[in-house]
Amino acid sequence: MEWFTAPEYWTSRLVLQRALAAVYVVAFLGAALQFRPLIGERGMLPVPRFVERVPFRRAPGVFHLHYSDRFFAGWAWTGCAVSAALVAGLDGLLPLWGAMLLWLVPWVMYLSIVNVGQTWYGFGWESLLLETGFLVVFLGNDEVAPPVVTLFLLRWVLFRVEFGAGLIKMRGDECWRRLTCLDHHYETQPMPGPLSWFFHRLPKPVHRVEVAANHLTQLVVPVLLFTPQPVATAAAALMILTQGWLIVSGNFSWLNWITIVLAFSALRLPGAAPDTPAAPIWYEALVLTVAALLLALGLRPVRNMISSRQVMNRSFDPLHLVNTYGAFGSISRVRYEVVVEGTSDGVPREDSDWLAYEFRGKPGDPRRWPRQFAPYHLRLDWMMWFAALSPAYAGTWFTVLVERLLENDRDTLRLLRRSPFPRDAPPRYIRARLFRYRYTTWHELRTTGACWDRTYVRDFLPPTRLDSPDRRS
Incomplete structure (x- = not known):
């Protein structure tokens, strides 16, 4: 099927994959360095106690089969090593099926960690990493051009991240509708950054412009991700610029970084794609089957997104394949x-x-x-x-x-x-x-x-x- 692949996104796929692998490295590194006092055997919320009361079907992962602090440390550091190998491009040296299996490894490993992480792993960007990581398994390697279906599924995740966040703001705190939320946000956000003080001290008219621009980026621009080029590239570039603003104004873990990663699915970068053979039939069939499954599962987050009782940062299945996102529906004043x-x-x-x-x-x-x-x-x-x-x-x-x-x-x-x-x-x-x-x-x-x-x-x-x-x- 000639329509199945999009060679013009060859460079974009390369950047997306390497950047996602780097996020995986950071995630596994944090798990390796922090797990003992948080979820270790003598942690504040120990894994052994959790798996005793929560069945495997609700939180699937390897730690239901065995847990020790030494085993968890080895698991997390192995995840770091596999992710670093992906950053270095090891998947490009393997056959297509081998590259897909290699990309599946960090997803399975991090899923096991998130599903026993309890309160410490209850953040939206954990599910976002898993949902994105699962899709990238089907993005292919140097043996095949990027599949259009997978690229559009990645854009669909980005759409839900941004549009869902925009909706929950408009439905939530009135300060978003009055354009005054940023009078408080930089001071009351969870973890300010080194420039947050200066952002807070910007003139109030600038804050009004910031909020209006945020509404534009989250409620209008995401729709343009699905339009023809170069409009989709312009929309993705604007989203990247907005995420850069958030990166320098606060500390939101890898939420902004992985949003940028997703934007590369719509950003067409220059660079000639090498001649590649047509995608194998088994690969096309697998990608289309997975896409159909994910679209069916995605009905629940869509219903949630359009609901007046919208909730944010919730997973709708134990594998974190489809999730709902959003942040700062309300802003603390103090x-x-x-x-x-x-x-x-x-x-x-x-x-x-x-x-x-x-x-x-x-x-x-x-x-x-x-x-x-x-x-x-x-x-x-x-x-x-x-x-x-x-x-x-x-x-x-x-x-x-x-x-x-x-x-x-x-x-x-x-x-x-x-x-x-x-x-x-x-x-x-x-x-x-x-x-x-x-x-x-x-x-x-x-x-x-x-x-x-x-x-x-x-x-x-x-x-x-x-x-x-x-x-x-």
Whole structure:
């Protein structure tokens, strides 16, 4: 079938595949470096306890068959190695069927991790990586030109990411309709970046233009992905430009990066495609069968997207083949942060020498400027932002976090930027307090050197020790 392939997207496919493989590397690296204190055998939400109560059919993956910390570490580092090989182009050296199997490996491996990751892996970009990664299995290698069907399925994912996010904004917080949400967003977003302070201080008319441009990019431009060239390329380029703006203004893990990856499915890049034979019949049949299956499964996310009760960031099947996306349907007007402190005093008092733990990404010391971490995902820092919104988000993991800090647990401390206590002298008591944070003004920044100003709100956790009967979060 001559219509089946699109040789003019040869370069675009190459960039898309290498970029996606790089995202896989970052994802597996984060899993390898953070799993022990989060979901390990002594983690805050241990995998062995999870697989005891959740059946395989609801969360399929290898860890239902066997789990140990050593096995998980080997699994995650192997995922890094396979993904790095894909970045280097190993799939281009294999026959078509071998390349497809190679691309299937990181998808299967990361699916196993996400399906036991619980709260720590409940973010929309986890499902987005899996949905995109599954489609790229059928994108082919150097033996065949890119299949049109797969390219359009990738565009369809991008459409749902952007259009779904646009709809949930218009249906959600009125500040999106009044063009005022960015008066608050840069200050209250989960993890500010090094330039977020400056974005927040842009004039309010600029913020209005930003919001209007966001609505245009998410509600109008996605439709143009399915139009003829060069309009589709222009639409994809505009989406990439918008995602670049989000990358420099905040830290959203690999959400923006994988959205850029998806945009290359519509972006026609220059470069001559080599002569390739026609796609094998078995390959055409497989791609068309998978496409039909995914389109059938995709009815549920479509119904959700057009529903007045639209939900965001939810998977509709345990394999994460089709999902719904969206973010910031509502915007916080005030930023709260949970500050965790410890003391070595035998009797905790208000005037005790309380020393604060510093996290890597989330605000703490008002004088410490935010840093850029994305596309790397600091999972504990993100959940601390949710915990500050409501103690209900802390659940059981926050209690275990406090216990591990009281033990000076080595793996838990590695999640932090700094512990104020020596390894051989853990604190006697831990407490947590809720503060309101706001960006300083230009004058305050010049005078104090601090980018944040904070005000005490209330206690989040009273002074707690290991043998205390009252360990609430």
